[in-house]
Amino acid sequence: MILSTAAEAAMADHVDLRRDVLNGCPWHDVKSMLRDVGLRPTRQRMALGWILFGKGDRHLTAEMLYEEASRAKVPVSLATIYNTLHQFTEVGLLRQVAVDGSKAYFDTNASAHHHFFVEGEDELLDIPGAEVLVGKTPTPPEGYEIARVDVVVRLRRKS
Numbered sequence: 558m559i560l561s562t563a564a565e566a567a568m569a570d571h572v573d574l575r576r577d578v579l580n581g582c583p584w585h586d587v588k589s590m591l592r593d594v595g596l597r598p599t600r601q602r603m604a605l606g607w608i609l610f611g612k613g614d615r616h617l618t619a620e621m622l623y624e625e626a627s628r629a630k631v632p633v634s635l636a637t638i639y640n641t642l643h644q645f646t647e648v649g650l651l652r653q654v655a656v657d658g659s660k661a662y663f664d665t666n667a668s669a670h671h672h673f674f675v676e677g678e679d680e681l682l683d684i685p686g687a688e689v690l691v692g693k694t695p696t697p698p699e700g701y702e703i704a705r706v707d708v709v710v711r712l713r714r715k716s
């Protein structure tokens with residue numbers, strides 16, 4: 558209960574400029590979204606962008622996107638999926654969230670927010686920004702500055 562309320566609040570909270578773009582013809586919107594960030598709207602980027610961003614805020618792994626692309630009959634290799642996800646992340650359309658060493662999630666909500674990770678169910682949920690207290694930020698090594706702080710709070714079912 559608390560979780561779903563928190564997730565709803567998070568969604569209502571963040572102002573996303575992309576939303577304003579994504580309300581006409583989806584295909585046209587994805588094209589302008591790609592152009593805005595300087596990526597050529599190739600057929601594959603268009604198809605994957607449409608699958609990724611057409612369903613609101615969510616968290617996907619490369620494998621999940623690969624499955625959705627296959628179901629949507631988009632002929633694309635897993636390598637292309639990885640490349641595209643990393644390109645989208647580099648230009649700020651996606652945010653990468655590392656949960657385990659082996660598993661990276663890509664968040665279609667690129668704004669700053671933290672996550673719950675449900676162990677065993679491999680599910681990532683948004684935490685509203687106001688609900689995370691980060692303690693004293695460590696002093697970065699000489700010559701570095703802190704780019705951002707990502708918090709992943711791991712959950713398990715009460716036994």
Ligand SMILES: [Zn+2]
Nearest residue numbers: 664666682683
């Ligand atoms: Zn998120």
